[in-house]
Amino acid sequence: MDIEIFPHRLLGADTTERLLNDLEDIEGVKRMVVHGPRLPPEEARHPDRRTIKIKGEEVNLQVKTGRVLLEIETEEAIDDVREACEDNLPFGFEVHVGTFIRKQKTVTDNIKYGEDLDKIPDEMVGLTDQSARLSDRATIIKRKKEQ
């Protein structure tokens, strides 16, 4: 199942970094999508356009965080997510339950990737928009116990 965290303010890079690190600690979280208006290119030197570190993995932050979409394994994780949000988002937030991340490969994917579509693992589906390269937008963060 998916949940959406909707903060009442747009988040800066520091808060995003703290929030994502706390969310990454939660057992039941499988995938995360950071969604929001795009930041200007690096040449514009926007203070929020920087590399953030999530569990040691470097992620190039390209958007000003407006929503965080999470795929979770169990419903119990929602309470942990709320707790993490309360610590990091003092200005308020909402958590919605629903379907937010695409789970199936589509015809558009087929046109985009062609024969290589079969090589794309299911976990990578729905993590970015159609116009972008998957490698530019998606980062795999390894869990310690899986290593």
Add this chain to the structure above:
Amino acid sequence: MAQFYPGTTKVAQNRRNFCNPDYTLEKLREVSDEDVVKILGHRAPGEEYPSVHPPIDELDEPEDAVREMVIPIDGAKAGDRVRYIQFSDSMYFAPCHPFIRARSYLWRFRGADAGVLSGRQIIETRERDLEKYAKTLIETEYMDAGRTGIKGKTVHGHSLRLDEDGIMFDMIRRFIYDKASGTVSYVKNQIGEELDEPVNVGAPLDEATLKAKTTIYRKDGEAYRDDKDAVEVLHRVHVLRSEGGFCPE
């Protein structure tokens, strides 16, 4: 006495205050004349006012009673160009908003033309008068450093969520919040050209002050439906307009 706006809530009172030319607006910051000219970006500070026609005194005008009755504003007398300043007000409790701006401009500023759009509001008048009016608009409670933007173009942002510091979104980052000093500075003029030196417009007001000063009805502030007087007048206007426009007999 002129009836500016109905309603018993604080929001209605604030709206009346803006529209009433006898009410003195609170001054929130000091911005020098030179800085106002820089933010406007129409001419360099100290430069002569370019003109589009000779001074009115030198013009050979036809005899006309109205021309004699109406005293021209300074800019018109000198033949200045018509120039503008445009503001964008956040929906999150900005002190003023487009149509109250327009109504109040027409009450307070002579010889100016006000244009209202959903997310921005423009005032156009002769250049030297504009600078005078712009100074009032920037220094008084018309403007909050965080929730109001001087945006001559690329105005997007009034309905977006604020950023963490309570500053309205600005696509081309004309104004920047300095966390250390807690103040906002304009680093670009209203159309996004870099300024030589930033112009400081002071600290944004806190949430409670903004809620007390705002002219925007909001469910999480003062809701419009709770203002019985204002709703009653609105209903009356609506009914009269509908009946009058439909079939008067």
